[in-house]
Amino acid sequence: MGGRKQMWTPKEVTALRAGVRAYGIGKWRGILSDSKFGRALKARSNVDLKDKWRNISAATFGSRKKKVLAIVAVANDNDGEQEIVPASPANGDNEGLFASVDTFILEAITSWNKLLRPNKKSILHHVEEKNNMQPDKKWL
Amino acid sequence: MGGRKQMWTPKEVTALRAGVRAYGIGKWRGILSDSKFGRALKARSNVDLKDKWRNISAATFGSRKKKVLAIVAVANDNDGEQEIVPASPANGDNEGLFASVDTFILEAITSWNKLLRPNKKSILHHVEEKNNMQPDKKWL
DNA sequence: CCGTAGGGTTAGGGTTAC
DNA sequence: TGTAACCCTAACCCTACG
Numbered sequence: 588m589g590g591r592k593q594m595w596t597p598k599e600v601t602a603l604r605a606g607v608r609a610y611g612i613g614k615w616r617g618i619l620s621d622s623k624f625g626r627a628l629k630a631r632s633n634v635d636l637k638d639k640w641r642n643i644s645a646a647t648f649g650s651r652k653k654k655v656l657a658i659v660a661v662a663n664d665n666d667g668e669q670e671i672v673p674a675s676p677a678n679g680d681n682e683g684l685f686a687s688v689d690t691f692i693l694e695a696i697t698s699w700n701k702l703l704r705p706n707k708k709s710i711l712h713h714v715e716e717k718n719n720m721q722p723d724k725k726w727l
Numbered sequence: 728m729g730g731r732k733q734m735w736t737p738k739e740v741t742a743l744r745a746g747v748r749a750y751g752i753g754k755w756r757g758i759l760s761d762s763k764f765g766r767a768l769k770a771r772s773n774v775d776l777k778d779k780w781r782n783i784s785a786a787t788f789g790s791r792k793k794k795v796l797a798i799v800a801v802a803n804d805n806d807g808e809q810e811i812v813p814a815s816p817a818n819g820d821n822e823g824l825f826a827s828v829d830t831f832i833l834e835a836i837t838s839w840n841k842l843l844r845p846n847k848k849s850i851l852h853h854v855e856e857k858n859n860m861q862p863d864k865k866w867l
Numbered sequence: 868c869c870g871t872a873g874g875g876t877t878a879g880g881g882t883t884a885c
Numbered sequence: 886t887g888t889a890a891c892c893c894t895a896a897c898c899c900t901a902c903g
Contacts, residue, residue: 592890732896
């Protein structure tokens with residue numbers, strides 16, 4: 588009764604992004620089930636989260652340029668809700684700490700690798716990508 | 728890895744249906760083990776067969792839309808060797824070619840973009856994004 | 868351990884409302 | 886017209902059970 592389209596509030600978007608950082612992309616139900624994020628997303632379904640994330644990605648990545656900036660924005664993202672305890676296994680990374688531009692970018696890339704489907708086969712794949720990234724750091 | 732969702736090709740569906748006629752519904756492992764059908768279903772597990780059959784059934788008897796069309800399809804069902812649709816989008820990217828650091832990073836970024844959404848429109852999308860990345864070099 | 872059944876979840880194309 | 890929000894459903898995952 589409040590209109591057919593329920594526009595996302597900044598608070599909801601913040602919760603979603605924080606959830607993605609904690610659980611990774613594609614873990615919509617997990618994010619929703621975590622009261623830390625689900626509280627602010629009571630009115631949303633897992634599919635809603637997926638759709639919203641797609642819209643966000645389209646808005647950031649789809650637009651011309653500022654691609655890397657967008658990546659960094661998501662990786663960094665201190666929208667207000669800080670400290671997200673990574674629910675994912677074995678990452679002692681100190682996210683949000685960037686000593687310089689290159690590590691900044693590196694972190695952005697690797698963090699995205701982590702966000703990308705932290706599943707079975709993908710893990711191996713991403714680890715291997717990470718290793719490929721290392722030399723890159725030196726180059727920079 | 729290819730896309731996350733490996734769409735069933737007409738050839739595979741044909742093999743599955745033929746297998747069901749030969750072994751019956753629920754004999755997924757048996758169908759797979761029979762080279763007569765399993766050959767075309769190398770990329771599929773018994774669970775995949777089960778799921779696909781469920782989808783076919785749903786599409787045939789459950790869907791609002793193409794219900795009638797599907798019924799007609801089953802009635803006719805001339806499973807002969809029809810046209811074969813290319814199984815994968817087949818990207819002609821020249822991966823592994825890095826001229827310099829920035830293009831390396833660029834490739835890394837675009838590569839996970841492909842992992843994220845390695846589908847139809849996305850291919851074009853990514854190519855175009857690659858081009859868009861160029862200006863970012865300066866930023867870097 | 869292996870296979871199947873069935874409920875649940877996600878990914879992506881498509882559609883609608885603004 | 887462009888796009889954020891929403892729908893549809895094939896493909897895939899998880900778990901109980903025999």
